[in-house]
Every structure is written in C-alpha cells, then in structure tokens.
Amino acid sequence: MEKVTNDTIKHVAALAQLEFSEEELAKFTSQMGKILEMAEELQAVDTTGVEETVQVVDRDTVFREDVPEKWQTREEMMKNVPDKSNGFVKVPVIIDKDDNQ
Numbered sequence: 001m002e003k004v005t006n007d008t009i010k011h012v013a014a015l016a017q018l019e020f021s022e023e024e025l026a027k028f029t030s031q032m033g034k035i036l037e038m039a040e041e042l043q044a045v046d047t048t049g050v051e052e053t054v055q056v057v058d059r060d061t062v063f064r065e066d067v068p069e070k071w072q073t074r075e076e077m078m079k080n081v082p083d084k085s086n087g088f089v090k091v092p093v094i095i096d097k098d099d100n101q
Contacts, residue, residue: 004033017094 009029013020020028074087083090 004029004036008032015094 006025006029009020009025009032078084078087078089081089
C-alpha cells in the first residue's frame with residue numbers, strides 16, 4: 001500500500017472543504033496511515049468457512065415501515081432550491097480545475 005502523506009490528507013480535506021492546522025495535519029496523517037494499515041490486516045484474515053451473518057441480534061427491525069409516497073414534481077422541487085439556472089440546481093465548485101492531480 002502507498003504511504004499516506006500530508007499531501008494526500010490535504011487533497012482529501014480539500015474535497016470535503018476542511019482546513020487543518022499543521023499540527024492537525026500531522027496528527028491526521030498519522031491516524032489515517034494507522035487506519036489503513038489495520039484495514040490491510042483485516043483483509044489478510046482468512047475467512048474461508050466463516051458463515052456470513054446479516055443480523056447478530058435476534059430482534060425485529062427498529063426502522064419505520066417503508067411507505068411509498070407521492071413524489072414532488074420538478075416544478076415543486078425547484079421552488080425550494082436556493083440557487084438555480086435554466087431549470088438546473090446550481091451547486092458550489094468544490095474541486096478547482098488546477099487541482100487535478
């Protein structure tokens with residue numbers, strides 16, 4: 001696996017519109033490296049013969065019933081959009097064209 005670098009963390013942070021101090025950057029770079037190492041270790045575990053489990057707790061689902069509802073029309077949905085142009089929703093740019101690495 002490729003080593004996690006400060007540049008990697010900066011790139012991911014930019015995508016999420018986050019900013020870190022140099023101290024936080026060092027801390028998160030180290031932590032992300034450890035997380036990815038642990039994930040690699042888990043991938044190496046032999047699970048041959050291990051039965052898959054879907055629900056380990058014997059109880060009913062606590063989620064609401066899935067009840068179909070009438071969808072909004074495009075016109076109704078667009079009434080609540082804060083920024084639109086020519087019938088399309090406008091969203092802020094989060095990736096700079098110059099930042100394609």
